[in-house]
Amino acid sequence: AQTVTQSQPEMSVQEAETVTLSCTYDTSESDYYLFWYKQPPSRQMILVIRQEAYKQQNATENRFSVNFQKAAKSFSLKISDSQLGDAAMYFCAYLWGGDDKIIFGKGTRLHILP
Amino acid sequence: GAVVSQHPSWVICKSGTSVKIECRSLDFQATTMFWYRQFPKQSLMLMATSNEGSKATYEQGVEKDKFLINHASLTLSTLTVTSAHPEDSSFYICSARDSGTSDRETQYFGPGTRLLVL
Numbered sequence: 581a582q583t584v585t586q587s588q589p590e591m592s593v594q595e596a597e598t599v600t601l602s603c604t605y606d607t608s609e610s611d612y613y614l615f616w617y618k619q620p621p622s623r624q625m626i627l628v629i630r631q632e633a634y635k636q637q638n639a640t641e642n643r644f645s646v647n648f649q650k651a652a653k654s655f656s657l658k659i660s661d662s663q664l665g666d667a668a669m670y671f672c673a674y675l676w677g678g679d680d681k682i683i684f685g686k687g688t689r690l691h692i693l694p
Numbered sequence: 695g696a697v698v699s700q701h702p703s704w705v706i707c708k709s710g711t712s713v714k715i716e717c718r719s720l721d722f723q724a725t726t727m728f729w730y731r732q733f734p735k736q737s738l739m740l741m742a743t744s745n746e747g748s749k750a751t752y753e754q755g756v757e758k759d760k761f762l763i764n765h766a767s768l769t770l771s772t773l774t775v776t777s778a779h780p781e782d783s784s785f786y787i788c789s790a791r792d793s794g795t796s797d798r799e800t801q802y803f804g805p806g807t808r809l810l811v812l
Contacts, residue, residue, distance in 0.1 A: 613799045622805070623732075623785060623787075623805070623806050624803065624805045624806070625738075625787065625789075625803035626803075627800070630799070630800075671737060671738070675799055677798075677799075680726060680728070680743055680791070680798075681728075681740055681743070682728075682740070682801060684737045684738045684739075685737065686736070686737045687736075687737050
């Protein structure tokens with residue numbers, strides 16, 4: 581069965597600094613997608629970034645980028661120039677291309693220190 | 695952008711009563727919607743996949759007679775918690791996939807419904 585592991589329950593970073601959130605996953609499939617979702621205090625799930633497994637190039641979205649290591653089954657999120665609005669719960673997620681179900685990790689709570 | 699709404703945003707009910715939660719795709723059609731449950735400080739757990747015009751598919755361990763799902767139109771899915779008990783208190787989130795595109799991977803999430811059963 582596919583699993584998603586986030587080993588950092590909480591992290592803190594100084595405003596304007598860079599932080600990396602870790603995620604590993606386990607799958608035997610080759611066609612899949614990986615996501616990072618942000619859940620702020622409002623609890624609205626927001627898609628931060630997504631990566632198709634068949635793409636070698638790491639996805640980037642403004643201050644957010646990923647380090648996708650397919651062989652190692654690692655998918656970390658780097659947030660540059662951290663802002664107070666980045667404070668939230670971040671969930672790493674996996675979706676197999678032949679299925680509908682998103683599997684979420686347990687999340688990492690990110691605190692931004694002013 | 696694609697927007698999903700949920701109603702109500704929060705509800706308090708007495709033990710033994712039933713509560714209906716609506717999930718609507720506002721600007722797209724969704725043949726498939728998903729219902730999640732999230733306990734405090736925990737992750738989202740998929741409860742069921744809602745398919746328009748057919749029966750929902752429930753995840754293992756989810757009581758289908760307790761959590762009734764109806765997906766009667768391309769923009770509306772409802773989750774009814776029947777005979778609610780305090781242990782059903784949770785945050786319920788729905789998501790929807792835009793059936794008008796070839797993008798099968800993106801799910802748009804609603805803002806969630808907080809249920810408190812007294």
